[in-house]
Amino acid sequence: MSSKPAEDLSSNLEDYLETIYLLEKLSRVARAKDIAARLAVSRASVSGALKALADKGLINYEPYSYVTLTKQGQEIAKEIDRRHCILRDFFQHFLQMEPQAADDNACRMEHGMDSQALERLVRFLEFLRECPRVGEDWLAAFNQYCQGGMDPKRCKPCLKSIGQSPPAPRE
Amino acid sequence: MSSKPAEDLSSNLEDYLETIYLLEKLSRVARAKDIAARLAVSRASVSGALKALADKGLINYEPYSYVTLTKQGQEIAKEIDRRHCILRDFFQHFLQMEPQAADDNACRMEHGMDSQALERLVRFLEFLRECPRVGEDWLAAFNQYCQGGMDPKRCKPCLKSIGQSPPAPRE
DNA sequence: GTGGCAAATTAGGTACACCAAACATTACAA
DNA sequence: TTGTAATGTTTGGTGTACCTAATTTGCCAC
Numbered sequence: 001m002s003s004k005p006a007e008d009l010s011s012n013l014e015d016y017l018e019t020i021y022l023l024e025k026l027s028r029v030a031r032a033k034d035i036a037a038r039l040a041v042s043r044a045s046v047s048g049a050l051k052a053l054a055d056k057g058l059i060n061y062e063p064y065s066y067v068t069l070t071k072q073g074q075e076i077a078k079e080i081d082r083r084h085c086i087l088r089d090f091f092q093h094f095l096q097m098e099p100q101a102a103d104d105n106a107c108r109m110e111h112g113m114d115s116q117a118l119e120r121l122v123r124f125l126e127f128l129r130e131c132p133r134v135g136e137d138w139l140a141a142f143n144q145y146c147q148g149g150m151d152p153k154r155c156k157p158c159l160k161s162i163g164q165s166p167p168a169p170r171e
Numbered sequence: 172m173s174s175k176p177a178e179d180l181s182s183n184l185e186d187y188l189e190t191i192y193l194l195e196k197l198s199r200v201a202r203a204k205d206i207a208a209r210l211a212v213s214r215a216s217v218s219g220a221l222k223a224l225a226d227k228g229l230i231n232y233e234p235y236s237y238v239t240l241t242k243q244g245q246e247i248a249k250e251i252d253r254r255h256c257i258l259r260d261f262f263q264h265f266l267q268m269e270p271q272a273a274d275d276n277a278c279r280m281e282h283g284m285d286s287q288a289l290e291r292l293v294r295f296l297e298f299l300r301e302c303p304r305v306g307e308d309w310l311a312a313f314n315q316y317c318q319g320g321m322d323p324k325r326c327k328p329c330l331k332s333i334g335q336s337p338p339a340p341r342e
Numbered sequence: 343g344t345g346g347c348a349a350a351t352t353a354g355g356t357a358c359a360c361c362a363a364a365c366a367t368t369a370c371a372a
Numbered sequence: 373t374t375g376t377a378a379t380g381t382t383t384g385g386t387g388t389a390c391c392t393a394a395t396t397t398g399c400c401a402c
Binding site for chain 1: 262265266267268272275276278279280282283284285287288291292294295297298316317
Binding site: 202203204214215217218219234235236 | 349350352353
């Protein structure tokens with residue numbers, strides 16, 4: 001009974017909706033030209049997508065006019081954007097990827113994530129940030145690990161600094 | 172210069188290739204019927220996909236015969252399967268989702284993940300497993316947190332157990 | 343051998359998602 | 373007010389991915 005990503009939007013329409021949401025935040029209204037530019041598609045494709053989104057009642061759309069989100073569209077778009085931001089946060093601040101790469105991956109992966117996975121990830125990231133056993137120095141250590149692997153010599157003083165003795169090897 | 176997911180396969184063809192790979196492991200060869208069943212598509216769709224994969228040199232395919240992966244196909248399929256397994260591992264063992272839900276999400280998200288993100292995730296999971304500051308009890312604590320939130324009262328004895336004093340709030 | 347059945351393929355059709363080019367509209371400038 | 377450039381839409385066409393229905397093939401029992 002796991003609920004699929006969103007309503008019944010294709011990945012593409014999700015992208016259009018998200019873009020409209022961002023453009024609205026950026027400049028009150030979304031224009032076809034800007035949507036096309038942001039998504040790197042032709043204006044013709046935008047026209048088609050807008051018609052589809054209007055049919056689903058997610059945008060207010062009169063030909064030759066501006067586009068705004070309906071209330072329902074806004075809710076869905078906000079949820080899509082949230083998925084995007086959380087994934088990007090994970091890639092950028094935990095996996096420590098470059099902002100652009102983090103964003104690209106978030107953009108491609110966000111459509112396949114269901115809401116349960118999202119909430120778990122949110123909790124996980126919260127916990128990583130809040131649990132006193134983990135912390136910024138831990139993230140820094142992860143960064144080191146990425147470059148050089150686990151070095152028991154570096155591990156010892158680290159453990160001493162939090163007052164723990166070396167554990168038995170796990171698994 | 173971030174390398175996109177795999178060769179130049181669509182998500183769908185990646186799924187077909189992965190399925191063939193798994194069926195080969197399971198029973199030496201893959202049969203159209205079984206591919207169709209596993210992916211829940213018609214045999215007609217399988218025929219089309221097999222033709223496409225054969226065109227790309229990823230499978231050995233004679234009409235009305237069995238399907239096997241070529242060397243190149245095998246390499247790509249193995250990589251796809253690896254992405255899948257790592258994501259599933261993350262969802263199941265770290266985000267502590269049910270196996271089926273973990274697998275479903277992995278299946279949908281694997282296609283959008285580039286190799287850099289994958290390697291970072293691998294390192295991250297390795298580090299979570301190996302770093303002595305984290306551990307099984309930490310994962311159990313995360314599980315508790317998922318159900319009840321961060322409880323400072325529960326935090327204190329936990330910290331004491333690793334000999335650390337409560338930190339100043341972070342962020 | 344051959345009849346019949348299961349499996350695979352082809353044929354024909356739908357739905358998306360995109361494009362370029364032709365056409366329509368708007369808005370601003372002269 | 374009218375002309376033009378910018379913007380938006382429609383048209384016609386491509387490619388992908390799926391389906392059902394009809395056909396073909398392979399194989400096994402007889």
